[in-house]
Amino acid sequence: MDQIGINSNVYAGGKIFHIQTSGSLNDLMVQSEIFEAGRVILVQKKKYEGGKGKGPDDFNEFLKNYHNEIAWELELLFFMRDKIRSTSHMVSSSKIGLLFLRKGLLDEAITEFLFTIEKSPDMVEAYNNLGLTYMQRGDYKDAIAILKRATDMKPNFADLHNNLGAAYSKAKMYIEALNEYQEALKINPNYVLVHLNIGETYLQSIQNSPEANGLPSVSDRKTEVMELFQKSLVTNPDFANYRFYTFRFEKIAKYIETDAYAQAIETISDIRNSILRPSLDETIHGFYLKFLFGGAGKDEKVLMDYRGKLEKHIEENPQYADLHNSLGLVYLIQCRNLFLKAMTQFKKAYEINPSYKSAYKNFRLVQNDGREFLNLLRAILK
Structure with a gap:
């Protein structure tokens, strides 16, 4: 065809x-x-x-x-962006900014993150996402500045040091990048993304600054990358037990041995993208916003479709905690909808037969419990 x-x-x-x-x-x-x-x-x-x-x-x-x-x-x-702006729910402002980032709408993402920071200056997540957006736009100086502010606010967040290191690396400030990666590893020694980023930074430095002061020799940098990735294979069961990863690490080793640094960097990027899975952000945060501002919680078909997506993602990523948390929320929303349907049926039974005392009693019980359930759901989503 x-x-x-x-x-x-x-x-x-x-x-x-x-x-x-x-x-x-x-x-x-x-x-x-x-x-x-x-x-x-x-x-x-x-x-x-x-x-x-x-x-x-x-x-x-x-x-x-x-x-x-x-x-x-x-x-x-x-x-949803317009509806969120009419509220003071800064968590949602940050999440809609992240969705704009995932859609490639960088100007809109930056606007939302700056707005969130202005209204909630302690929300470090917005600083982090703003830094990632600046990086994607190629504004490395701005990315470094905002991520440095974030690390000053939360010095024990490994993600912030990792992302600041990535911004330094993009700006070809390799020594500063490696220092930030080391800070991240002090907090989380088995942080796989940091291992990948260190390897990529060393290889980029060989390409762009082979004789740079303050960096090991080219030979030592190559050895460091090989040893680091070997450690990642040994300490990370997901890497060691899946051919997808072992095959790519083998390719990286061959590329490094033959000085094919560009191909090695591209393969590192493939591994990193398979770990990050940005599409999961859209699945998780997208539904959160659709439920609060897009009416998704009332549409049973939308709920079932989303539930199916989450259950499939969990099969593929059983250790991804956010997925399990989101699936729990869907179950709660479906329970809420059944509560409301039950209340409607009890009320209908009483209207048909006003002497039907047990139907009226059931209606009143479910009505009261339904309010409690709605309050519970609001508290969880707050």
């Missing part, structure tokens, strides 16, 4: 976005590209689960629905 496609414009946040979605039944994959001012800001893909009895028309419908889903998500993002 030939490649097919659909495109349309979306008007959101005072901007015009162009969305192009295409795919082929032969590849069982569709891809959407979001453009802003002629620049691709995000590419998303979805696999088509074809099956017996499904043909080109089914694939066309799948592609069309996915295209509309991408457009709706973009419109909803700005809608």
Whole structure:
């Protein structure tokens, strides 16, 4: 089957976005590209689960629905942003900023993080995410400045030192980067991302500053990377037990031996991306905001779809605590909805038969318990 496609414009946040979605039944994959001012800001893909009895028309419908889903998500993002601005819920302001960052909308992300910091200057998460956004935009000086403020506020957060080290590394300030990575390892000696970043920084320094003062010799840097990654394989069961990782570490070793530093750095990036899984941020934080500001908690289909996504993610990432926490929230929301449905049915029974005392009693009990349940849910999501 030939490649097919659909495109349309979306008007959101005072901007015009162009969305192009295409795919082929032969590849069982569709891809959407979001453009802003002629620049691709995000590419998303979805696999088509074809099956017996499904043909080109089914694939066309799948592609069309996915295209509309991408457009709706973009419109909803700005809608929620506007609703959040009418509240004083800074946790949500920070989360919507993170979603803008994941969508490649860097200016919007920066605006939300700065707003959050202005209103809640102690929310270190906003400083961290602002630093990551500056880094993605290439503003390394600003990233370093804001992440230094964050490490001063919370010196015992390994993530902050790791991200500050990454900002220094992007700015080619390799000694400063390595110092921050060491600070992160003092807090968490088995922090795998730091091991990867140290290796990448050493290799980048060999490429760009082979004779730099204050750094080990090129030979010693290569040895340090090899030993560090060998330690990561030994101490991290996820690395040692999965061919995906062992194969890539073997490739890195071969690349380093042949001075193919660019290929080694690219492979390190592959490993890091498989660990970070930024799409999980969208799944977790996206639903949190959709529940509070997008009406998702009332839509049973949305809840079931989200629950299915979480359960699948947990199968793939059983040690990811945020996923289990989010799934627990979904179960609570579904319980709340059943509470409300139960109350409606008891009330209906009493209205049909006013002498039905047990129905009225049940209605009053569930009504009171329902209020408690709603208060519990609000407290958890606060």
